Every structure is written in C-alpha cells, then in structure tokens.
Amino acid sequence: MGTSAFSHLRYDLDTYIIELQRVANLAASFLIRDSLIRHDYLRDINSSIRDYQSRFDAEINPQKKIGIIEELKAELKLTEKEYQMLRMKDRVIYAVTDVFEEHGVLKYAKIAGGVVGGGIEAWGGYRLTRIGKSLNLRAMRGVGLMLVTHGLNDIYESASPLIYEHKHTGLIRKIYREAANMAGLSNDAGDLAYSGVEFSLTLYAAMRTPVLIQNPGRLATKYLGDQPGTGKLFRYVSNDFISKWASKNGAMKLYFSGNSLYKAKAEFIDGGYKFDN
Numbered sequence: 001m002g003t004s005a006f007s008h009l010r011y012d013l014d015t016y017i018i019e020l021q022r023v024a025n026l027a028a029s030f031l032i033r034d035s036l037i038r039h040d041y042l043r044d045i046n047s048s049i050r051d052y053q054s055r056f057d058a059e060i061n062p063q064k065k066i067g068i069i070e071e072l073k074a075e076l077k078l079t080e081k082e083y084q085m086l087r088m089k090d091r092v093i094y095a096v097t098d099v100f101e102e103h104g105v106l107k108y109a110k111i112a113g114g115v116v117g118g119g120i121e122a123w124g125g126y127r128l129t130r131i132g133k134s135l136n137l138r139a140m141r142g143v144g145l146m147l148v149t150h151g152l153n154d155i156y157e158s159a160s161p162l163i164y165e166h167k168h169t170g171l172i173r174k175i176y177r178e179a180a181n182m183a184g185l186s187n188d189a190g191d192l193a194y195s196g197v198e199f200s201l202t203l204y205a206a207m208r209t210p211v212l213i214q215n216p217g218r219l220a221t222k223y224l225g226d227q228p229g230t231g232k233l234f235r236y237v238s239n240d241f242i243s244k245w246a247s248k249n250g251a252m253k254l255y256f257s258g259n260s261l262y263k264a265k266a267e268f269i270d271g272g273y274k275f276d277n
Contacts, residue, residue: 006065009062009069013056016069016076022078023076023079023080024042025042025047027083028041029087030222031083055068114157114158115155115156115159116156116159117158118152118153121150121154121198122151122155124147125144125146125149125151128143128144128205129144129145129148143205144205146197146201150194150197153170153171154198156171169275172194173191176190176193177194188274198227212216
C-alpha cells in the first residue's frame with residue numbers, strides 16, 4: 001500500500017476522531033449535569049481515542065488499520081444514536097443542542113427565512129384579496145386566496161423541523177402530490193406543480209397588484225388624513241389604480257426581470273422545487 005493510501009486511512013481516522021469528540025462534548029455539556037460524571041465521561045472518551053490512535057500507529061497491516069477505523073466508526077455511530085435518543089426526551093434540550101449541532105445555526109436561519117418568506121407571501125395574498133374585493137375583481141380575489149394558502153403552507157413546512165425531527169409536508173403540498181399520484185406521477189411532479197403555481201402567483205402579485213395613484217383627471221382629491229381604500233369613492237374610481245409593474249421605472253423593471261429569471265432557474269432547473277421529508 002502506497003503512501004497516499006496510508007494518508008487516506010489517516011484522514012479517515014482523524015475525521016472520525018473529530019466527530020466523536022464533537023458529539024461527546026455536546027452530550028457532556030447538555031445531557032450530563034454532574035460535573036464529576038461529565039469529567040469522567042470525557043476522560044473515558046479521550047482514553048478510547050488515544051487507544052485507537054496508538055493501535056493505528058503501531059499496526060503495519062493495512063487491513064487491520066482499516067479494522068481499527070471500523071471500530072472507531074462503530075463507536076461513533078453508537079454515541080450519536082445514544083445522544084439523539086437522550087436529547088429527544090426533552091424538547092428544550094433538543095432545541096438548544098440543535099443550535100450547536102453542525103450547521104445548526106444555518107438550519108435555524110433557513111427556518112426563520114422560510115417563515116418570514118411565507119408570512120410575506122400570505123400577507124401579500126391577503127392584500128390582493130382585499131383590493132380584489134374593493135374593485136369587484138373575482139379573479140384577483142382568487143389569486144389572493146391561493147397566495148394566502150401557499151404562504152401559510154410554507155410557514156408550516158419551514159417551522160416543522162422545530163416540531164418534528166424532519167421537515168413535514170403541509171396540507172396544500174399533499175393535495176398537489178395526491179393529484180400527481182392519481183395521474184400516475186411521482187411526488188416530485190406534485191412538488192413541481194406546487195412550486196410552479198406558487199411562482200406564478202407570486203409573479204402575478206408582484207406585477208399586477210394595483211397601486212393607488214393620484215389621477216390628475218379625477219374630480220375628488222385625497223384629503224389629508226384619509227386612508228386610501230377606506231371610502232366608497234375608492235371602490236368606484238378604478239382608473240386611479242395602476243399595476244405595480246407599470247409604476248416601476250426602467251431600472252427596477254430590469255432588476256425585477258433578472259431576479260425572477262434567477263429564481264426560476266434555481267427553482268425549476270436546479271431542482272429547488274423538490275421537497276425532501
């Protein structure tokens with residue numbers, strides 16, 4: 001066995017040692033309250049690690065070196081399994097330790113981003129529904145309601161890792177998946193349809209949501225202190241509304257178009273539409 005092969009085995013050994021130390025330190029910090037017992041546990045772990053290292057360094061036979069690595073790997077898996085089982089008994093400990101897990105902070109950032117994004121989507125749908133009702137536009141109200149349901153579904157799915165061990169499929173996505181399965185397609189096809197509808201709804205809301213402007217030809221003026229959309233007049237003077245798209249200048253239209261194309265690529269070409277439980 002060449003030098004590169006031995007280096008590879010050494011790399012595997014060191015990787016498993018680092019991971020074992022990480023899990024053991026997490027377990028000691030959050031699951032063992034008595035300081036003396038915590039010290040004894042970490043000392044036992046370090047003693048095992050030194051034993052693996054000394055045996056590995058003293059061994060010449062490559063197959064036996066691999067056997068030592070497999071022993072270390074088995075101990076790591078057992079430690080991880082025990083750690084997960086113990087921390088799941090207490091939801092507070094589970095939530096706290098999750099922050100300190102590898103990628104834990106990133107996980108919570110993603111959860112927060114998903115919840116905020118879903119909230120914005122739901123709020124935008126609610127506003128679209130209100131405006132559609134004021135202007136007596138049923139299609140706009142329908143789009144708004146669908147956007148609300150998708151937004152609430154995204155909030156649930158984003159926050160589900162805090163409740164379950166993994167992401168949990170929301171009711172609206174389940175409907176899309178069930179429809180895809182009835183058509184003989186996979187869950188991924190249902191996820192694609194879900195993301196496609198959501199993307200279209202968001203795009204519609206971003207471009208077509210009416211924005212109130214001061215029409216110079218209108219007979220009534222906006223009085224100081226009046227809230228646009230509260231009076232009867234606003235329900236009838238529909239020509240005072242233009243779309244969000246029409247209200248933007250050229251630079252913002254260019255930015256919006258580029259950003260939409262980027263999101264479409266990430267969602268549909270790069271496979272971002274797939275939802276893994």
